[in-house]
Amino acid sequence: MIKIGAERNGLLWALLMVFFFLSGSPVTEAKEYGDIYMDSTKDSMAKADVGAVIFPHWFHRIRYKCKVCHEDIFVMRKGANNISMGDIMDGKSCGTCHNGMIAWEALECKKCHSGELTPAVKNSADANKQ
Ligand code: HEC
Ligand code: HEC
């Protein structure tokens, strides 16, 4: 009886591992439920030596009504907004609030660029530097 139980646990474990495998790598994609991993400007980010942006959507959603951001500031689709640091520093995009008045200014890169770029992107940026 005990043996059958152990085998069953083994099977459940195997199914669980397959599930984690199929669902990708949640560790690099998102720190927390509701986080949006942003890397559409990955080549420029790699050159500037900053990581990918992890936008804590949920953190913002509980503080603001959707219409504060959608669709005036951001189109409601992952990767559909052409966000640049120039715009942010000009008080547009994330800089609508991250301007030192509504929320902290975008000076500490790691606060937003807290994610990892893929090794392939990092390597090609390093190759271009040489
Ligand atoms: C502080 C601004 C902000 C608020 C408030 C906000 N969002 Fe978003 N939302 C964003 C940003 C930024 C993105 C990512 C856009 C991108 O990747 O270019 C996004 C993306 C989305 C997406 C697309 C996700 C995907 O995977 O394609 C949906 C759906 C969405 N928001 C719904 C909502 C809803 C519903 C609310 C209110 C409950 C809300 N948002 C409130 C900023 C906000
Ligand atoms: C509508 C206003 C608004 C917009 C637009 C906005 N933020 Fe924020 N964000 C805030 C506020 C307010 C806080 C909380 C500041 C504090 O705690 O001092 C915050 C906090 C954060 C934090 C820290 C979360 C934590 O766990 O402490 C990150 C990271 C962040 N924002 C990234 C972004 C990025 C990236 C964008 C653009 C894609 C963006 N924000 C757009 C208002 C905004």
Ligand code: HEC
């Ligand atoms: C408030 C959040 C926030 C902070 C703080 C921030 N960034 Fe960004 N950054 C973004 C977002 C959002 C993008 C666009 C992400 C995407 O869609 O690929 C971006 C894109 C970039 C890009 C590529 C696009 C471009 O404009 O060249 C570079 C380079 C960059 N950031 C450098 C920096 C550096 C260096 C710092 C610190 C001085 C910094 N960022 C601080 C949110 C931030």
